Each structure stands twice: as C-alpha cells, then as structure tokens.
Amino acid sequence: MQAVVLAAGEGTRMRPLTENTPKPMLPVADRPLVAHTADTAIAAGAEELIFVVGYEADAVREFFGDSYGGVPVEFAVQEEQLGTADAVDAAREYLDGPFAVLNGDNLYDEASLSSLFDAAPSIAAYQVPDPSNYGVLSTDGDRVTAIIEKPADPPTELANAGAYVFPAEAREWLDVEMSERGEREITDVVTQVIEAYDVTAVEVDRWLDVGRPWELLEANEWKVGELDRRIDGDIRGDADLRGDVVVEAGAVIEPGVVIEGPALVRAGATVGPNAYVRGATALGEDTHVGHGVEIKNSVVMADSNVPHVSYVGDSVLGTDVNLGASTQVANLRHDGEPVKMTVKGDRVSTGRRKFGVVAGDGVRTAINTSLDAGVVLSAGATTTPGESVTRDR
Secondary structure, eight states, X not given: OEEEEEEOOOOGGGTTTTSSSOGGGSEETTEEHHHHHHHHHHHHTOSEEEEEEOTTHHHHHHHHTTEETTEEEEEEEOSSOOOHHHHHHHTGGGOOSSEEEEETTEEEOHHHHHHHHXXXXXXXXXXXXXXXXXXXXXXXXXXXXXXXXXXXSOSSSEEEEEEEEEOGGGGGGOOOOOXXXXXXXXXXXXXXXXXXXXXXXXXXXXXXXXXXXXXXXXXXXXXXXTOOOEEOSEEOTTOEEESSEEEOTTOEEOTTOEEESSEEEOTTOEEOSSOEEESSEEEOTTOEEEETOEEESOEEOTTOEEEESOEEESOEEOTTOEEOTTOEEOOBOTTOOOOEEEXXXXXEEOSOSBOOOEEOTTOEEOTTOEEOTTOEEOTTOBOOTTOXXXXXX
C-alpha cells in the first residue's frame, strides 16, 4: 500500500519554532516529527511513501532522499496551501491502487495504524471526552456513516484522528470544491467514499496532533520515553546516568553530572560538569549544558547553549539559542491554573500546570534574566542584564 504523508504546511501555530524550519521537520527525540509518522507507516505495511511538500520543501527532501526505511520515496509539491484534499490531489500522479493518507504532524502507535491499514477502506478514530471541538464520526457498529464537523450534540465520542485508507477509485474524487473557509477538504472526499463503500472506524490507542509548542513537548515526552538505555558517548569521572538514558556517540558527559532518564543526549553535545538533566529531556546535536545548570522536561535544539548556572523547565528552545549566565525560567503558576500562551494573537491555555518558555532560533538572553511561564521569544530576540520578561518578545 502507498502512504501519502502530508508535510507541506508551515505550522503558523508553532511559531516562532517554524520561522526557519517546517513543522514536520521539528525534532522529536532522535528524528524529525514526520519521520516518526513515516516509520510507523512503514511498520504498518506501507510499501511506498509519497511526501506532499511545500514550505521549506528542501528540508524534507534532503532528509528522506529517494528511499527511506527500505521503501521508495516520491515527492509531490503543493504550490498553495488550499486544504488537505488539495494536498492529496498534488500526489495524484503517483497513486496506483489503494492508498493511505497521514498527516505528517500526527503521531500514532504502530499497532493501531496496522489495524487501520488492514481494515481498508477505513478512518482512524480516537475517543475523547469532549468531541465537540473535533470532526466527529457518526457510526453504525464499526461502520462510519458520516463525519460531522464540531457538532454541538456529538453523535459519538469518536474524533476523526486524521488518518485514512482510501480505495483506488478515490484517486478520481480528489478534485472537490472549495469549502466556506476557502479550502478543499479531505472530509468531502471521505463523504464520497462512505457513500460508495463500507468504511470501517478503527479506534487508535494513542494519537497526538502536534500543532502547538506544548504539543511538541508532549511528542518528545512520548518518544523520548520509548528509548532504551544506550551509552555510546564519553562518560567521564563520577557522572551518574540513571534509567533509560541515551548518550549518542560523540557526546560528552563531564564529571558531577546527574541525568535521570528518560533522556536523550545527541551527538556532539556536552553536558557539565555538575549539571542536572531530568524528565524526558532531549538535548540536540552540538548543544552545550554547562556548570550548575538544571534542564527539566525540555527540548533544546541543535547548537544551543545553556552554559552557566541556569534553570530551564518544561520549555522548548530552538536552534542556536544562548542563555546568559543565571537565566531562570519560571514554569509554574502558583494559583494552580494551566499556563497560558499566545498563539496567533490569542491567549490559549496549554492545559499544563507546568510550562516554561518557547524560544525561537537565535534567541540571546543576558546575564540574570528571568523569563515568566508561557513567554514566547521570537527568533533573534534579546534581553538586557537583570531583566524580568513577563510578556512575549
């Protein structure tokens, strides 16, 4: 079966992390987000991958090349972001037989995706307590009868999890009309398939739609948490590595360091001396965590530095970030309410009691900077010595 992986979007809700990197290529544990989608698809039985690319397409092309995971790879270009049906339509010339459609920014467990492929034609469904904010599947037994967008009175608790297996005939049904919001919707294609075939709803055990920075943090918690202990790097002196810690070849852990797994230290990274890393933390390639620094449950992307006596908790740092000495990140509201963050101009709850900051590529903080919980620093932003930052910059 062919798998069409949608990876053309910029990911505006993920800004500033996507100012230089397409959302599907943001790091999740030891590989890009979309690579996890691709790996799961291959494990589930995909025999060819077709990536639909657009924004910063070369990053996707360079990573996957002509083949990936033992299967051939093709690339289709979506010239304008005109919806998911439009994206799949861009891949039409490569389609030959039944095909799956997967969002390149969604994570699925392997067993569920295998069940989805085996039940073709099929739609992935995920049970949620309040489905009114989703497309909801109406069903008769395990057969899908309709998809209803954000219903006030949901017919089931089954949210559309954005993964489909279509019959070969659906190749000719992709040219749907524009919706009211100006997009060509994949659900309009699904409706035609439901009318012509018995479509099975396949409940997935685990699913994550990674659209906002705190969901990228959650994705890393998932995938770093699946890593088995592996120590290939240079461990010096009395460094103490506890539990499922991965230290890649070329990484250096200096004396006095404590790392509590699950944690990932990628090639070229240096940690310590006398640093503390814990809580599903991923330190990217060529990062540096220095003396007296504590990193907790965070993603620190490639070439970034937290060198001196700082605390970073529940945060996402982009590439080439440098935190000045004694930079302190707040990650907790004392009123017990979830931390809020601004996404595309709106204040949104992260749903997390603990959430720190999001720093875009090239951010520089000065000595003794304090960063409030939920603050977003745009790419290239700076602070002044001793500054307390309570609003986005």
